[in-house]
Amino acid sequence: MAPEGKSPRLPEAGQWPDRVAPAALVAGIVLTTVGFLMAFLWVPPVGGASVGGAELIGDAMVSQKLLLSQKIFYFHMPVAITSFIALVFGAWYSLRFLRTREARYDTCARIALEITLLFIALTMITGEMWTRFEWGVWWSWEPRLTTYLVLMLVVIAYFVLRGSVDEPERRAAFSAVVAIIAFIDAPICFMVTRLIPSSIHPVVLREGGMSPEMGLCVAVVAAGMLCVAFALYRARFRQVRLAQRVEALKEELGD
């Protein structure tokens, strides 16, 4: 019914970032693989983030162990960084949404938070492996892990909230507010758990500076992970936008 070119303002997809995405994916995979190989073959095992001497954690006596499990660190930290960067993007898009009220930013924010959740889950899994193998306990209320647990819960709540509001614009506004709150909450949470000395749990994580080799390795894996996250983001964005396009076209035809 609507004349060609005038009315159908369809959700666009497939601009330059989409063309970059496959390249980013390949680069990400290569970088991550290189990083892993570096972690296992090149970086000497150091006690950067483990217990100095012997300490009692939970019920297990933990001593300075230079196990292979330490290599988890080279995976754990980059995913943690990536998830936080994804959250920053999510909060940024939420802010843009609240200012402009454009549905596009709501979609962006939602997908950024999906990526956040994915990487937080990976962070939790690797962190869990770390505590288990390095410290011999299943869970430790260590500041970083606690922060990520809280963050994960807020992000899960974000998606539950999205599921329980029907009206699209209201859903977008509510979830944008929650995303911003999550973004503010995470650093506070880290500071609070970090700065308050806990009488029950020893501070296990010492500030052992990273050796240049470690730093390089972490940087390579982090760069790879960021590329992967970006490619995932674009792929998902494209998929959602195409679905929205189909919906919009259906509606046009229905007229």
Added chain:
Amino acid sequence: MSAAPAAIRCEGVTKAFGTRKAVDDLSLELPRGAFLSVFGPNGAGKTTLLRMIATLTRPSAGRIEVEGVDAKEEPDRAREAIGLISHNPMLYPDLTAEENLLLYARLYGVRDPGARVIELLDAVGLKHRRLDRVRTFSRGMTQRVSIARALVNDPAVVLLDEPYSGLDPHAIEVFDDLIASVRQDRTFVMVSHDLEKGLRLADHVLVMARGRAVAFDPKDELDEDEFRALYRSTVGMGVA
């Protein structure tokens, strides 16, 4: 200053979210003292339009002026000129009628809230029940208090959003009489499903379908039979 700005002026008003447009490029100008009835099928954007005029929703594009005030730029000043009566009474059930009205009167900065509230309760015929909780009122009585609530700031523009839903025939009659008695020189906009009632009260009509204005006319320029036919065909278009 141009002579007598229109009571309500909409220019290219659009409310969109994504590709879904609740109201699409709607323009109209309503003179002071007019009574506009808005018709259309469910989902045509009637209520969205009304909520935008009431400053409860911001339009995505376009301009709305209420009594010469830009509702988007200066919503608070526009709000001072607006009263809204909806099927939702917007009254706290555990406060008395008087307390409810006093609350709203003070929010609007009415100079002598006590006197104004008594005057309004008298006008809607509920002065004797002013110390009773709203919870104990019948639907019709609640709706009468709701009229008083909407008039507490002596608004120049009164908006009615499906005001008849849930009222029995007698209550509807009382409601109509009340509306007629508070009409004075106020401008009214009513959204209603009831074609007959809407036509009888109105001097302007707007028919909407899928967010667009299908027809906007003063009633006296309107052939009623033709209009009914148009209305039926529009409603027949069903939900967008």
Added chain:
Amino acid sequence: MAEREKQERARRSDAPASPRSELCARPSALEQYRVLLMKDLRQELRTKEMLVSMGIYALLVIVVFGVALSFARPGADFLEVSGGLLWALVVFTSLLGLNRSFSHETENGCLEGLLLAPLDRGVVFLAKATSNLAFLAIVEVIAVPLYWVFFSSFAAPAASAPLIVVPLLLGSVGIAGIGTLLSTITASTRGKDVMLALLFVPVVFPLLYACVSATTAALAGGVLMEEAFATSLALAAGYDVVMLLASWVLYDFVVS
């Protein structure tokens, strides 16, 4: 009277297009805040719905704690746990209250009525947060002594125990602030009770952590008191400031 007329004329001349009726003056935000707050308090005093349900709920939580602790050995160790238990009590009770407090506004579309008035949305937020704080404070005034009565036999708290008032106050302010924002969001969602808990608990986690630390420090006294009390309070206060500001700014987007 003449004074008023003069004002009226002055107002009209500088704003010829003002649509405000002569019956009304420009409402002051402070007056609006007071009116909204009084409305909440009056409503609650009349029905006592929220206070009664929160009070009884607090008592029930204490009973559950009693069962949970019935096999614990009394001793000084208890003091390290009691701060946390007290806060569990506060969090669960406040969740109940927050859920209730906004249902009044959505019940008859009253919130819309408020939003129709020339009223800054920040004022609505502040009034609601204040009334939530007031109810929370009243319940705490009842529940904390009760808690003490039931559990003081376990261990005698340190001399610094009365200082728990400070973390309680800071915690309540934060809970009322962020809780008002979140309960406004969840009031219009499906399954709002669960939804509020889901959002509220993780968001309020840092505040809770800081307050538990400060409360425990005050109850246990000694080294812990010196070490942790001030830091925890500073962090709790920081959380309050940041979150109240954020809620206040974001509230506009939530209600419209």
